[in-house]
Amino acid sequence: MLGLVLVLLISVLAIIGPLLYPVDPFEIIWAPMSAPGTTERALLGTDYLGRDILAGLLVGAKSTLIVGLTAAALTVIIGLVIGALAGFYLGMIDEILMRVTEFFQVLPPLLFAMVLVTMLSPSLWVVAVSIGVVSWPPTARLARAEFLRIRNLEYVTASRASGVRQGYIIWRVILPNALPPLIVSATLTIGTAILFEAGLSFLGLSDPNVMSWGLMIGSGREYMLDAWWIVTLPGVMIFLAVLGVSLVGDGLNDAFNPKLRRR
């Protein structure tokens, strides 16, 4: 419940926040490093240049969520397709796809994403795609395991016997039955993608012209010993967003597996 509330709250903030509070997060509006609550011009204080923290948090919510959701969607699509094909066809296809998956798992994800973003240009799209490219292997493994489990059940054999096309069996017969664990993992993937995006923009590897929570922390960190709020507040937002998403994931898991709930 708390998770759902957090997720809804942050989504609403991201969508209507900038409309209700139309302040440019890059504009210098007040004295630098004013503490929260000391001026009416900036309720949550200003950063090291005198930019409004509240405006940054609201605009940052949008870019962080957009990148997080896009990256998570890509992760799930790549992982699902690879895992489904490997688990359904087995044999040579499985062998090749699983070797590719193992290869990707050997590369430390954040490092690999850093390399991709550096080689391409740091735009929101590149960041989202890079996160997707480095984080799909666990999803692929999960999808493969589910397909392996389901592919020999009676109803699949029955649809095979009735001469249905293979594509139909994969996407319309097996996939719907494999969905519950995949939905839980997709939810958690959103949280991981948000953390990834925050990490990359903290390192200065995202679009410098788009305000995001990670960017606020990364650019404000030199001043944090004098002005704690510059790095603390965006971090709290990331924390709440990821916490909300992972609570929703836990809730879905409990809903799909009532027997496990007591643990």
Add this chain to the structure above:
Amino acid sequence: MGLIWLIGKRLLYAVVLITAVLVLNFSLLHLAPGDPADAIAGEMGGATAELLAEIRALYGLDKPFLVQLGLYLQRAYQGDLGMSFYYNLPVVDLILQRLPATILLVITALIFATVGGTALGVLAARKPGGFTSSMVTLLSLVGYAAPIFWTGLMLIILFGVVIPFFPISGLYNVAKMATGLSLAVDIAHHLVLPSFTLGVVYLALYSRLTRASMLEVMQADYIRTARAKGARERTVYLRHALRNAILPVVTMAGLQFGSLISGAVLVETVFNWPGLGTLVFESVIARDYPTVLGVLFFSATLVIAANLFTDLVYRMIDPRIRLRD
């Protein structure tokens, strides 16, 4: 006999994986914006067209892609990953300088996470609804959701401003000019915050994992048998249950080694820890591609080594795996 055969097979596969990483590295280097010959010429202070052609011939840049790849692999196997434009040093030397600090950080964090996590998990499993149990659930949620670099920064504010108890930056205090034992103590002192920051995320996860798998294992028949034959409760928990319950933790720790290294990149950047993470950060900013890719290669090799090690640990803990092959 079986073990040696198995290790040989795994090592061969490791070599294949390492080669695949090198091929990826080379392709990325090839795709990188900018002409390497220009970069080298730039280092030498500008160049004429003839000199550029000469540089291309010298480094084999005029040859077809596959020939260049072959040369690159050959050099890499001989321990040459190219020169860093930015530091003007061989990439391998640069990495070997920074590697010990990263290994120290990662191993300390890993030990802290696995030992602490299992201990907490076992304690929590003794009373599923109790205080420790709720704390473990809470800790695992918080540990997952808090961005690791932010946790580090918060600890710096706490221990740099509020209670200055631990050093917040670097590997050791240069001004102290300590040697021997006092240097080791100084490094250990500096290691506390970074390794705690990196480890606590995984500690949270492993304690939850241990708790869940202990609760499951405690239902097993052999636990009832052990109790029935009069084993002490401590023996039941530690000898009979934990040995089985720890397997998922070992699997997870092995699988997550890559993500541990990713976390180390952020933690090192936050605490100015002079390891591979700060190296890759500096070279990303400087667009020093050979160094960036060199670090990617070394980290991938570390992950491969960790996977081999995990396999061995797994066989030590679980005799059933030994019997199977």
